[in-house]
Amino acid sequence: xxxxxxxxxxxxxxxxxxxxxxxxxxxxxxxxxxxxxxxxxxxxxxxxxxxxxxxxxxxxxxxxxxxxxxxxxxxxxxxxxxxxxxxxxxxxxxxxxxxxxxxxxxxxxxxxxxxxxxxxxxxxxxxxxxxxxxxxxxxxxxxxxxxxxxxxxxxxxxxxxxxxxxxxxxxxxxxxxxxxxxxxxxxxxxxxxxxxxxxxxxxxxxxxxxxxxxxxxxxxxxxxxxxxxxxxxxxxxxxxxxxxxxxxxxxxxxxxxxxxxxxxxxxxxxxxxxxxxxxxxxxxxxxxxxxxxxxxxxxxxxxxxxxxxxxxxxxxxxxxxxxxxxxxxxxxxxxxxxxxxxxxxxxxxxxxxxxxxxxxxxxxxxxxxxxxxxxxxxxxxxxxxxxxxxx
Amino acid sequence: xxxxxxxxxxxxxxxxxxxxxxxxxxxxxxxxxxxxxxxxxxxxxxxxxxxxxxxxxxxxxxxxxxxxxxxxxxxxxxxxxxxxxxxxxxxxxxxxxxxxxxxxxxxxxxxxxxxxxxxxxxxxxxxxxxxxxxxxxxxxxxxxxxxxxxxxxxxxxxxxxxxxxxxxxxxxxxxxxxxxxxxxxxxxxxxxxxxxxxxxxxxxxxxxxxxxxxxxxxxxxxxxxxxxxxxxxxxxxxxxxxxxxxxxxxxxxxxxxxxxxxxxxxxxxxxxxxxxxxxxxxxxxxxxxxxxxxxxxxxxxxxxxxxxxxxxxxxxxxxxxxxxxxxxxxxxxxxxxxxxxxxxxxxxxxxxxxx
Numbered sequence: 001x002x003x004x005x006x007x008x009x010x011x012x013x014x015x016x017x018x019x020x021x022x023x024x025x026x027x028x029x030x031x032x033x034x035x036x037x038x039x040x041x042x043x044x045x046x047x048x049x050x051x052x053x054x055x056x057x058x059x060x061x062x063x064x065x066x067x068x069x070x071x072x073x074x075x076x077x078x079x080x081x082x083x084x085x086x087x088x089x090x091x092x093x094x095x096x097x098x099x100x101x102x103x104x105x106x107x108x109x110x111x112x113x114x115x116x117x118x119x120x121x122x123x124x125x126x127x128x129x130x131x132x133x134x135x136x137x138x139x140x141x142x143x144x145x146x147x148x149x150x151x152x153x154x155x156x157x158x159x160x161x162x163x164x165x166x167x168x169x170x171x172x173x174x175x176x177x178x179x180x181x182x183x184x185x186x187x188x189x190x191x192x193x194x195x196x197x198x199x200x201x202x203x204x205x206x207x208x209x210x211x212x213x214x215x216x217x218x219x220x221x222x223x224x225x226x227x228x229x230x231x232x233x234x235x236x237x238x239x240x241x242x243x244x245x246x247x248x249x250x251x252x253x254x255x256x257x258x259x260x261x262x263x264x265x266x267x268x269x270x271x272x273x274x275x276x277x278x279x280x281x282x283x284x285x286x287x288x289x290x291x292x293x294x295x296x297x298x299x300x301x302x303x304x305x306x307x308x309x310x311x312x313x314x315x316x317x318x319x320x321x322x323x324x325x326x327x328x329x330x331x332x333x334x335x336x337x338x339x340x341x342x343x344x345x346x347x348x349x350x351x352x353x354x355x356x357x358x359x360x361x362x363x364x365x366x367x368x369x370x371x372x373x374x375x376x377x378x379x380x381x382x383x384x385x386x387x388x389x390x391x
Numbered sequence: 392x393x394x395x396x397x398x399x400x401x402x403x404x405x406x407x408x409x410x411x412x413x414x415x416x417x418x419x420x421x422x423x424x425x426x427x428x429x430x431x432x433x434x435x436x437x438x439x440x441x442x443x444x445x446x447x448x449x450x451x452x453x454x455x456x457x458x459x460x461x462x463x464x465x466x467x468x469x470x471x472x473x474x475x476x477x478x479x480x481x482x483x484x485x486x487x488x489x490x491x492x493x494x495x496x497x498x499x500x501x502x503x504x505x506x507x508x509x510x511x512x513x514x515x516x517x518x519x520x521x522x523x524x525x526x527x528x529x530x531x532x533x534x535x536x537x538x539x540x541x542x543x544x545x546x547x548x549x550x551x552x553x554x555x556x557x558x559x560x561x562x563x564x565x566x567x568x569x570x571x572x573x574x575x576x577x578x579x580x581x582x583x584x585x586x587x588x589x590x591x592x593x594x595x596x597x598x599x600x601x602x603x604x605x606x607x608x609x610x611x612x613x614x615x616x617x618x619x620x621x622x623x624x625x626x627x628x629x630x631x632x633x634x635x636x637x638x639x640x641x642x643x644x645x646x647x648x649x650x651x652x653x654x655x656x657x658x659x660x661x662x663x664x665x666x667x668x669x670x671x672x673x674x675x676x677x678x679x680x681x682x683x684x685x686x687x688x689x690x691x692x693x694x695x696x697x698x699x700x701x702x703x704x705x706x707x708x709x710x711x712x713x714x715x716x717x718x719x720x721x722x723x724x725x726x727x728x729x730x731x732x733x734x735x736x737x738x739x740x741x742x743x744x745x746x
Contacts, residue, residue: 047708048661084701089661090653091438095698098434115657118576122654140576140655180555181538181572183657190556206555210538211660 037080038073038335040065040324041100042317043120044112045088053313057112057134058083059306060317063298068321074328077335086111090119097123105129106339107346109320112313114138114154114183121147130343132324132350134316137184146343148350148369150316150323150359152285154184157260158191160375161233161283166199170256170281171231173204175224177217177244178235180208188235188260204229209240217244221253231256238266245276261285264312267383274383283375285359286315287385295358312359319357326353405599408684409592416588423584431698437652439694440587441645444594446674446690447683448641451598453672454681455607456634457614459523462510462530463642464667466503468658470643471650472537472569474499475578478651479568480544482579492581496647503643504636506533511635515628530668537658542569574657575650582651590648591687594641598683601637610634677719 042061044054065081073079082103084096093116100108108124108131111117117136124131125144133141137154141147152160165171174196179185189206196203204227207220221244224232232248232255234241241263248254259282267274268288288299288309298318302310310318324346331349333342355363360373378385398406419436422428445467452460474495485491510529517525541552545565552558556567569575601607610630612620621627650656660666674693678685696714700707721727 046705085705085707087661089659090655090657091649091662094434094653095431095438096701098429098431099698099701102429102431115573115655118655119653122580138573183573186555186572193555193557210535212535 036335037078038328039080039082039104039106040321041097041103041105041108041110042081042083043086043093043096043100043108043110043116044083046083046085048087048089050088050113052311053135054085054088054112056311056313057110057317059302060134060310060314061109061321063301063305063314064318064321067301068325074325075332075334086113086116088113088116090116093117093120094123101127106335106342107324108132109134109317109324111136114141114187117141118143128340128343130339130346132320134320135313138187142369145347145367145369148323148365148371150320150371151312152261152373152375153370154187155191156370157283157375158188158193158235159195161188161235161258161260162192162195162199162201164283164377165231165233165258166196166201170258171201171229173202173227173229174231174233175205175207175227175229175255176203176233176235177207177209177220177224179210179214179237179240181210181212182236184262185236192233192235214240215243217247218251220244221248221251224255225251225253229255231258234259235262236260237262238264238269241266242269242272242276245280246273249276256281258282261312264288267380267385268309274380277380278382280380282378284312284378285373285375286312287376287378287387289385290387294356298358315358319355319359319363322357323350323353323355323363326355401599401603404684405595405603408595408599408687411684412588412591412595412687416584420584435695435698436584437582437587437648439691440584440591441648441652442671442674442690442694443591443687444645444648445642445671446678446686447591447594447598448638448645449671450675450678450681450683450686451601451634451638451641453675454679454683455598455602455614456610456631458515458518458631458635459520459672460526460635460638461523461665461668461672462526462528462533463638463671464663464665465510465526465530465533466507466639466642467646467649467667468530468533468537468663469506470499470503470646471656471663472575472646472658473502474647475575475650475656476542476569478578478581479575482577488579488581491579492586492647492651495581495651496644499647499650500640500643503646504640506643507636507639508632511632511639515631515635527665527668530663530665534658534660534663537574537663538572540569541567541571543567572657574655576655578650578654578656580651580654582648587648590644594644595683597637597641601634602683606630606633673715677715677722679722 042058044057045051046054046058061081065079068074069078082100084099086093086096093111097120108129110133111120112135114136117133118138118140121131121141121144124146128146131147132150134150136149137151139153139155142149176189178189193203205224207223209220234257241259257280261284263282264284266277299310302314327346327349330353331345333345350365351367357363363371363373365371376387378387423433449463452458477498478491478495481491514522514525539553541556541559543550543559543561543565545562547562550559550561609625612625613627613630617627674690675686678689697707697711700710703710
């Protein structure tokens with residue numbers, strides 16, 4: 001027995017040394033970055049619960065990189081692109097960031113989810129690396145001046161929803177059903193309630209659910225119904241929303257429904273009866289069936305390359321790359337510059353550019369890294385998204 | 392060598408374990424200072440220390456006490472959140488990061504130990520599968536409690552709520568410290584590799600000394616035969632609680648290290664839920680139940696493996712699982728042991744040399 005332990009530990013120890021040695025030699029070769037290409041890295045969950053978002057971002061960036069490279073690149077330099085998985089976990093996200101740094105990354109597009117982004121922004125700030133997140137919505141995710149974002153922040157979505165409901169007189173009694181274990185959902189919920197109170201909307205019921213209990217919503221719906229709510233605000237993702245809509249239908253509860261950008265994808269959900277979503281309104285920067293040419297080309301290309309309809313995450317990621325291109329051309333940066341010089345130049349350039357992207361027209365950025373673009377309110381009509389109002 | 396021979400077998404084995412840790416630290420530290428190591432590995436140093444401490448501390452319960460605990464991540468969670476809360480409150484008051492970390496460490500360990508004691512009293516009346524399931528439930532309770540906790544601070548002092556931020560009723564100047572599922576953001580990054588290694592050495596010192604002490608022998612007697620141990624007058628409850636509480640306190644220390652390594656702290660299934668508890672258990676089982684040095688090595692390998700497999704992109708978690716199965720079989724399957732003995736004679740020669 002003792003001998004066995006000795007052998008085992010010896011084997012493990014030698015395996016460890018070999019792996020360490022292998023790793024050491026890796027770093028030597030990848031440390032020097034080629035000076036004739038821009039190296040752009042991406043981080044997001046491509047495995048685990050949130051894999052759908054990470055994969056969409058990975059594909060969105062890939063599509064944009066291929067297009068830009070075919071068009072002659074940024075300032076005449078081609079882009080090299082690598083995407084790393086973080087499983088939506090802060091610790092793994094920092095590992096992914098370090099892996100990309102070893103690869104020679106000069107600019108970061110990521111991370112996809114909010115909490116890991118807040119952890120990674122601490123690292124990019126320390127290294128002064130330019131970071132543009134396509135979809136991390138928490139305020140702290142871009143708390144430093146080297147970080148920008150493409151999507152709306154949680155507070156801006158929450159208050160925009162409340163403003164829209166109040167200004168259009170959609171309802172007097174509002175119920176909210178949100179996911180209290182989710183950063184995105186509870187973030188929007190908090191600002192929605194604050195703004196709704198300021199606007200004089202009456203919130204009659206606030207019901208929470210958690211990631212562990214997201215299949216049966218009858219209790220929450222019953223409470224909303226008993227409170228006499230004529231509008232239910234759902235700052236949640238479409239998977240849960242589809243169940244809520246179906247269960248409300250079963251109990252003859254038919255208020256107006258209002259959601260946020262997480263609703264995008266609802267109609268494409270397999271097995272979902274689209275008539276249930278009739279009249280559902282939600283705020284989104286992007287819908288795959290928008291009529292304009294840019295969106296249609298993007299959707300067609302995306303379908304051809306990856307075999308599925310792109311969601312808002314893919315569109316945000318795609319826009320990120322074109323924003324970087326515009327800012328890089330504005331600042332006239334070259335791959336020979338150090339990471340820190342690129343970041344300094346990009347910081348200024350980002351506030352100077354204006355982008356017409358898939359997720360908004362005339363997008364500009366403030367020094368705080370927040371984009372200014374108009375949310376579009378979309379309503380489901382006849383099983384299709386229709387733009388209700390572009391504010 | 393003569394001195395080594397005079398020592399007891401245990402002391403010698405312990406010294407070798409300390410030696411491995413210190414040597415690993417010196418090698419890695421030299422590589423980091425000379426810059427000949429990848430940023431990935433450099434960033435992994437603190438997490439490695441965290442997992443080693445967790446594995447060694449769980450081995451105390453699983454290997455030495457002989458009870459299966461599936462709630463280890465819960466104690467880590469308690470240590471992480473209390474210490475992060477303290478550090479966030481004191482960020483501007485105590486500017487010396489070492490002093491602040493030291494105090495946070497003491498608080499994290501103390502609170503985790505108290506939780507270990509509170510949970511241990513009812514739970515340790517059970518044994519076997521029942522104990523495993525109840526500890527699993529407690530781990531989940533801790534995680535879910537943290538997720539509904541809202542704490543804010545304004546000019547009037549602290550405000551608590553279990554509903555939402557608005558329920559805190561804070562003055563406009565208030566700041567939210569613990570924001571429910573969004574956890575704590577802005578914890579100072581005080582963990583370093585050196586602190587991590589010192590904590591490993593302290594953990595090893597506590598655990599190995601406990602094992603070789605009178606108390607440790609009593610604990611092992613309970614593991615081997617509870618009735619016999621009781622019959623010779625060993626206070627079973629006391630010794631069980633002792634091992635469980637010490638293990639919880641050490642997990643709390645690992646939690647403190649974890650919280651101060653990242654600027655965000657949220658309690659999810661992956662970092663403080665049953666996934667993590669099982670990961671730690673895997674370290675212990677792979678390294679050998681009751682084998683402290685094995686726990687260290689297994690924790691290091693299994694933490695490094697998924698990161699080193701990044702080149703395989705999406706297949707890496709699949710490969711990781713397969714490698715895990717192969718390693719388990721290679722280590723523990725009777726046929727594999729037989730095969731190894733046949734073809735790898737160096738183990739035998741080594742054994743003779745030791746004699």
